[in-house]
Amino acid sequence: xxxxxxxxxxxxxxxxxxxxxxxxxxxxxxxxxxxxxxxxxxxxxxxxxxxxxxxxxxxxxxxxxxxxxxxxxx
Numbered sequence: 001x002x003x004x005x006x007x008x009x010x011x012x013x014x015x016x017x018x019x020x021x022x023x024x025x026x027x028x029x030x031x032x033x034x035x036x037x038x039x040x041x042x043x044x045x046x047x048x049x050x051x052x053x054x055x056x057x058x059x060x061x062x063x064x065x066x067x068x069x070x071x072x073x074x
Contacts (some may be wrong), residue, residue, distance in 0.1 A: 029053045 022041040023034035032045035032053035045053035 027052055 007058050019039055019041075019068045023036055026032075027041070028034050028043035028045060030045055030048045030053045032043040033046060034042055034049065035042050043051065047057055049055050049057050
């Protein structure tokens with residue numbers, strides 16, 4: 001990995017050039033968002049799973065645990 005160190009007001013700033021290109025082009029499918037990490041990336045997506053958001057998540061069916069009645073005038 002190529003590392004460039006740029007001095008900023010006497011403080012060294014390290015930038016991993018190779019990592020900055022991991023999300024370009026976006027490797028995530030189905031409108032997933034590519035999040036850079038140190039030397040790696042991950043895909044965040046809703047309704048999809050897998051390393052690149054390639055598999056649809058099973059639909060979860062809401063369950064009813066109780067009923068609420070509104071007060072009726074007498």
